[in-house]
Each structure stands twice: as structure tokens, then as C-alpha cells.
Amino acid sequence: MKYITAIMRKILPKELPKPVGRWNIEYCNKKINHKIDLSNEDHCGPCGQYALTKLELEVENKKYQQVEFKK
Numbered sequence: 001m002k003y004i005t006a007i008m009r010k011i012l013p014k015e016l017p018k019p020v021g022r023w024n025i026e027y028c029n030k031k032i033n034h035k036i037d038l039s040n041e042d043h044c045g046p047c048g049q050y051a052l053t054k055l056e057l058e059v060e061n062k063k064y065q066q067v068e069f070k071k
Contacts, residue, residue, distance in 0.1 A: 037050055
């Protein structure tokens with residue numbers, strides 16, 4: 001009986017780990033900092049400071065790219 005169960009375990013696919021979204025353990029510093037920023041935004045309320053900061057960075061990046069292409 002043990003032989004049959006051992007064969008079945010090898011044949012049947014193993015259960016894949018389920019994604020846990022934002023609460024997954026990350027080891028990349030960039031991803032960790034992004035999660036911290038999102039967490040602070042969640043707890044801070046509707047002030048929108050994180051969204052404004054990200055918008056400003058996107059505008060600056062677009063300006064920089066436009067200047068770079070004009071050269």
C-alpha cells in the first residue's frame with residue numbers, strides 16, 4: 001500500500017504555493033520600500049501625498065526624456 005501511495009505522490013502534481021499578494025515575503029530592497037510606501041499610504045488616509053509624489057516623479061521623468069531626445 002505504501003508503494004502505491006508513493007507512486008501516486010510522484011504522479012500527481014504538487015500543490016503550488018498560493019500568492020499572498022502584497023503580504024508576501026520579499027527580499028528585494030526596492031520591493032520592500034515600495035510595500036512600505038503603500039502601507040504608509042493606506043494608514044495615512046486620503047491625504048494623497050504618496051500619489052502626488054509619484055505623479056511629480058513621473059512628470060520629471062517625462063521632462064528628462066524629452067530633453068534627452070531633443071539633443
